[in-house]
Amino acid sequence: MSFNLTFIGQMIAFAVFVWLTMRYVWTPITKAMEDRQKKIADGLSAADRANRDLELAQEKASQELREAKQKAAEIIEQANKRSARLIDEAKENAREEGERILVQARGEIEREQNRAKEALRAELASLVVIGAEKILETSVDAKAHSEMLDKLSAQL
Amino acid sequence: MAGESETLTAGSYIDHHLTNLTFGQLPAGTRPGQDQAVWTLAQNGHEASQMGFMAIHVDMMGWSLLLGLIFFVMFRKVAKNMTSDTPSGFQNFVEMVVDFVQDNVKGMFPYKNPLIAPMALTILVWVFLMNFMDLIAVDLLPAAAAVVGEHVFGMDPHHVYFKVVPSTDPNITLGMAFDVFLLILFFSIREKGFGGFVGELTKHPFSHKNPVVQTLFIPINFVLEFVNLIAKPVSLGLRLFGNMYAGEMIFILIALMYSAGPALGIFGGGLQIVWALFHILIISLQAFIFMVLTIVYMAQSFETGESH
Numbered sequence: 001m002s003f004n005l006t007f008i009g010q011m012i013a014f015a016v017f018v019w020l021t022m023r024y025v026w027t028p029i030t031k032a033m034e035d036r037q038k039k040i041a042d043g044l045s046a047a048d049r050a051n052r053d054l055e056l057a058q059e060k061a062s063q064e065l066r067e068a069k070q071k072a073a074e075i076i077e078q079a080n081k082r083s084a085r086l087i088d089e090a091k092e093n094a095r096e097e098g099e100r101i102l103v104q105a106r107g108e109i110e111r112e113q114n115r116a117k118e119a120l121r122a123e124l125a126s127l128v129v130i131g132a133e134k135i136l137e138t139s140v141d142a143k144a145h146s147e148m149l150d151k152l153s154a155q156l
Numbered sequence: 157m158a159g160e161s162e163t164l165t166a167g168s169y170i171d172h173h174l175t176n177l178t179f180g181q182l183p184a185g186t187r188p189g190q191d192q193a194v195w196t197l198a199q200n201g202h203e204a205s206q207m208g209f210m211a212i213h214v215d216m217m218g219w220s221l222l223l224g225l226i227f228f229v230m231f232r233k234v235a236k237n238m239t240s241d242t243p244s245g246f247q248n249f250v251e252m253v254v255d256f257v258q259d260n261v262k263g264m265f266p267y268k269n270p271l272i273a274p275m276a277l278t279i280l281v282w283v284f285l286m287n288f289m290d291l292i293a294v295d296l297l298p299a300a301a302a303v304v305g306e307h308v309f310g311m312d313p314h315h316v317y318f319k320v321v322p323s324t325d326p327n328i329t330l331g332m333a334f335d336v337f338l339l340i341l342f343f344s345i346r347e348k349g350f351g352g353f354v355g356e357l358t359k360h361p362f363s364h365k366n367p368v369v370q371t372l373f374i375p376i377n378f379v380l381e382f383v384n385l386i387a388k389p390v391s392l393g394l395r396l397f398g399n400m401y402a403g404e405m406i407f408i409l410i411a412l413m414y415s416a417g418p419a420l421g422i423f424g425g426g427l428q429i430v431w432a433l434f435h436i437l438i439i440s441l442q443a444f445i446f447m448v449l450t451i452v453y454m455a456q457s458f459e460t461g462e463s464h
Contacts, residue, residue, distance in 0.1 A: 002205055003327060004180065006213040010220060010322075010331030017224045017282060018335075022274035025228065028235040029254050030273075035240035 125153040166412050171201065173294065173408050175317040176325065177301075178204040180211025199315050213325055215301075220322040223285040227278070253281065257447070264451045267458045271339075272451060279332070280447045286323040287400055287439030291432055294407045323400040323442075326393065333393030336450050340388065343457040352460070357381040392449050399442050403435050 129149060178198040184191055186206045187199075197214075198204035204211065234250040243251055257280055261273040298318040305316035322328045344353045360381060362373040410431060413424030 002208065002211070004178075004207070004209050004211040004213070006211075006217055006325060006327035007331045007334070009212060009217050010328045011335050013217075013221055013224060014278075014332045014335045017228060018271070018275045018278050020228055021231070021278045022271060025231040025235045026254070026274035026277060028238050029231070029250065030258070032238040032240045033251060033254065036243075039240055 121153045125149050128152070169412060170408055172314075172317065173298065173319070173404075175201045175204065176213040176319050177215040177317045178207060178211050179214045180204070180207035182207055197311075198317075199312075201317075213319075213327060215318050215320065216322045216325040216328055219289060219320055220286060220328055223289070223322065224282050227281045227285055231277075231281070253277070256280075260448065261451055264448070265455045265458070267455070269343075269454070269458070272454050275339075276447045276451055279450055280443055283323060283332075283396065283446050284440060284443035286321065286328070287443055289321040290324075290400060290403055290407065290435060290439060292320065294404070294411050321400055321404055323396050324404045326397045329397040329400075330389070330393035332446075333389040336392060336453060337389035340385075340453050340457045343454065347458050348460055357385070388453055392446065392453070396442050396446050399438060403431075403438055406431055407435075 129145075180195065180198065182190070182194050182196050182198070182203060183206055184193050186203055198207060198211070230246075231250055234247050238247065254277060257277045258273060261276055265272050297320045298316075301318035302313040302316045305311040305318075306313040319325070341353075344356070348356065358374045358377050358381070359370075360377055362377055364370045364373060407428070410424050410428045413420045413427070415421075416424075
């Protein structure tokens with residue numbers, strides 16, 4: 001167990017191995033480990049970002065949905081109003097039309113009545129004339145008496 | 157191989173296990189008929205000690221380099237195929253280790269330096285692997301080495317000394333600690349300036365407003381602080397060495413029991429399991445402590461505030 005050149009040899013060997021380790025082992029390993037750390041950190045932050053985006057998108061989607069529902073409700077209400085209005089209008093129109101038809105019909109009836117009265121009157125006049133002729137047994141000049149007859153028929 | 161040879165006593169068994177395979181310059185006259193210094197493998201402990209500083213523990217150095225290479229190749233393979241996608245298999249394990257080291261460095265070393273963390277990783281894994289050799293049966297690799305030495309190199313198998321736990325050699329642990337010490341000096345001087353570094357050694361722990369008294373304090377401070385400074389690498393290296401050496405010693409002593417009859421052998425087997433389980437804790441802990449202390453020393457050398 002003497003003190004000898006082994007000491008120097010180990011000193012050199014140690015220095016060489018430390019240098020080799022520093023140059024060829026430590027640097028690449030720690031670099032890869034740091035890279036991985038960075039990668040993981042990036043991945044985590046990307047996941048965070050994605051989560052935030054997802055939340056935003058969900059919020060936006062629900063908002064849009066809410067708006068759409070509201071709009072639909074509005075449209076339905078409008079449609080209801082419109083249909084009610086249309087029904088009212090139609091009712092009004094029908095009523096007016098009915099009244100108009102009624103008035104017309106009444107006019108027609110009156111006219112028919114008048115015409116019938118006129119016809120009856122004329123018939124009566126001619127019957128009266130025929131009767132008078134029969135009574136008188138003479139021919140009556142129609143032209144001479146027509147004015148009188150017209151007056152008579154108008155009084156009927 | 158306790159009990160294999162009748163000439164092998166407990167003492168020589170332990171001795172054999174504690175002697176390194178040493179290659180060095182054998183001074184002239186150590187072996188009979190040798191008239192000049194030669195570079196050779198030591199045949200025994202005596203020859204190894206004769207070689208003095210001009211020798212190298214081939215087994216320790218070899219295992220140290222091999223384990224270092226295993227560490228480097230393993231981690232390099234992962235680093236090459238590193239993906240920042242989902243990791244799988246061995247990459248998970250490597251990342252766990254790297255993460256662990258990074259956490260420790262961040263917690264104890266609040267400065268920016270590209271060297272500290274890789275050095276901490278190297279220490280943790282390499283020292284752990286070196287310590288781990290302690291858990292391989294004490295006789296397995298030395299016996300294999302004896303066979304290889306006998307048949308491949310034509311050596312006397314009894315003269316093939318082979319230790320397998322590099323961290324039981326103070327040369328190895330102190331070598332690393334001394335590198336750390338050099339870095340302490342380098343970073344201290346770089347961060348604080350030479351004046352600041354010297355000031356740190358001479359102005360604490362005793363200081364006085366009066367410049368004359370302060371001057372008197374300088375040698376006392378220097379002695380105290382210098383011991384403090386030197387203690388760092390020495391304690392760092394010797395702590396690891398001491399723990400691992402003691403652990404190996406206990407394994408060797410337990411192994412001796414196998415040659416002392418069936419009753420003691422079975423008892424030894426139980427002890428070995430217990431000690432091995434306990435040793436798993438020690439080897440991890442010592443690797444971790446070596447790493448933590450290195451980081452702490454580095455942080456201290458970066459510290460420019462007057463906070464002690």
